[in-house]
Amino acid sequence: MAFTIATWNINSVRLREGLVQRLMSEEAPDVLCLQECKSPVEKIPVEGFRALGYPHMVARGQKGYNGVAILSKLPMEEVAAHDFVDLGHARHVAGRLGNGVTIHNFYVPAGGDIPDRDQNVKFGQKLDYLTAMRDHFHAERPERAILVGDLNIAPREDDVWSHKQLLKIVSHTPVEVEHLGQTQEAGRWVDITRKDIPEGLLYSWWSYRAADWDAADKGRRLDHVWATPDIANAGHGSRVLRAARGWEQPSDHAPVFATFDL
Known part of the structure; x- marks a missing residue:
């Protein structure tokens, strides 16, 4: 089964x-994760989404x-919703598709202005x-899983418009990048977007x-699509829908897509 996932x-x-x-109408991803x-x-407002073919949430x-x-x-069935650090914030939910793939949707705290x-x-x-x-990912090593969301960190030098000028700006500081890298390593997560688009500026x-x-x-690449190693090779077709940033009364983020053949 092939399916396309988008995070926005x-x-x-x-x-x-x-x-x-x-x-939903123009791009029709099979799964849309919102933060x-x-x-x-x-x-x-689920009624309108259901009318467009999205009955599950x-x-x-x-x-x-x-x-x-x-x-x-x-x-899809809900399988988890973690309140990490007991902040009382709605920042995570996970659902499992019928093919056994678990999708984690995260909204990592932005972190304010002073690093x-x-x-x-x-x-x-x-x-x-x-x-x-x-x-968490050390304790419960994920398998057949996809992690998406606004992780509020642009880890690579080419994930920001100016590496040098943003080194002391929240979202690209070395300590944040290190923490995100440790999280990624704990779950052995593969950055699907950069697997598909390995070089060049990307926001x-x-x-x-x-x-x-x-x-x-x-720009900055704050929104990510990761997958566990057992399904990472099935991921392809990554793209950022930059045009959505120019829609009327837009979000300041653009949707990020990937397709998985599973």
């Missing part, structure tokens, strides 16, 4: 319901903040969250602050 920080699923429906839904689960939500949802054309845990509680929470993810996020985000092109 939608920055309010209710405010941007129309954009989600446009993606920063900013909605209680019961208020996610697993989700965790809260009013106004965070929130993750997996919308699927394929039958110092002594001066910035949010930065410490981000590092602790990644450490908890690492320990999935452009700040709202830029007057012309497209021309400035000061």
